[in-house]
Amino acid sequence: MLWVILGIIVVVIVWLVIVYNRLVTLRQVTGRSWSDVDVQLKQRHDLIPNLVETVKGYAAHEKTTLDAVIQARNAAVTAQAQGPAAAGPAEGALGAALGRLFALSEAYPDLKANQNFLSLQSELSDIENKIAAARRFYNSSVAEYNAMTESVPAVFFARSMGFQQRGFFELPEGERVAVQAAPAVKF
């Protein structure tokens, strides 16, 4: 009888250790997949000053649009440091501002023919595709991690042992469309 009880205790302890280790792994995966998103976001932010400078050379008087892009970009850089939940809306605003900038460029044939502008545009659209993929991977790993922390037995000890729920990286609906549609390049 004693041995049965001891055996059960050992099994339970082994089970809890496995669950704990899995929580650690899942948290690690979410952290790693967020840094994948992070790298892409940073690259996007780094491209924007270049883009604005290029556009300025042809359309310096479109100051409001250009300033809006710069502002949105700076806000996004700040938000990025605060984590996924804050970065989502900021990236959405940046995407909207960029969309207006590209719409404006339609009125400037010289700008549209500029090689630098074109390469920046295609690079940005490439990065946005990568962000979209990295974002989905991050979100699915967060969903998995959160579900694990909410399920038995982890729900009893996860929070007290520092396994906090993670926030999703959600883009506003409008931005999602902008991210998924590559800019059409016409000649």
Place this chain on the structure above:
Amino acid sequence: MQAFGLRTHAWNTAWRSMLLLAGFPLLLAVMALGVGMIFGSEQRDLGRAFGNALRNLPWLYAMAWVGALIWFAIAWVAHNRILDWATGAHPVTRAEEPRLWNLLENLCISRGMRMPRLAIIETEAMNAYAAGLSREAGSVTVTRGLMQALDDRELAAVLAHELSHIRNGDARLGLIAAVFVGVISLGFDMMTRTRRAVRAGRRGGWRINTGSRNNNNAGWAALIGVLMIALAWLLATVLRMALSRNREFLADAGAVELTSDPDAMITALRKVEGHADMPEVPPQVRALFLEDASDNALSSLMATHPPIGDRVAALVKFAGGRDPGPIAPPPAVEAETPAWAQQDATDETVRIASGPAATPAPWWQGPAQGTGTGASPWGKR
């Protein structure tokens, strides 16, 4: 435990394959018991024959293990050499195939793996395989058709799938399963051919209405022994195939984890679907491939690979991928195939379809499995 996503799905799959693997020693024991029954069939009655078999079980079991280990050692040595020879793969360097090389190298760097040997098979079919019994001595082989049809993301996904096979040690696992099946089938062969079993059978059990009462029982013991071995063989084969399918799911999950791109894995699978056929390769080797197209003709129990639809469904469910549905082949590829090549291809299929003798299997891989060759454990031998 319940699967919430990619990682938990992979854990569950790995756990299931450990359970499947644990079945092999059990089946080996069943076989040893069956052999014991046949040896004990000269006893007076069934109960005594069974007791005899149980008494002999330890050393019979040990013998079976020794046989398995010897077989395994030989197969280990032969593995890579025969694989390249059987598929006609040739190794390539960075200078020859920079695109493929760079994709693979990037994946290896991102996980701190040693770069496996890279090889190419010059064929229109779209497939790939990973070989190598240890992580250090792995090799990844892709076909020319695959390289041409997939874009960089999809090719990276396929390479990641093969790298996952190497990381998970699936070639080794497949070899272990093959050796178990081989030893059990060897036991079946020997027992159905030994004089002892034949004598016992002739004396009674197999002609149930004749002979004295005692000998009748003895015949039954031999028959039960043979049936036990046959059952062990059948179950081992089913287990081996289930294990193989299980490892495919695991490698798909590992590939998505490596590339963080479920969509690329899905579209790669969809593109490969229906174009992976390599009839010139022996079936045992095909089990290692990205996709084994010959599955379609077989029952799902004997397939080495899960259907593409199931693999895609798992990726959609656990990795959040999007499934575009079956992808039609680009018609240009069909038109480019010269007339003589098409002729060759049809010849090939005819030759393969005509019988199992057309594809000589390497003897060390054990008897042909899951190919519908008619060598069923119940068949006449």
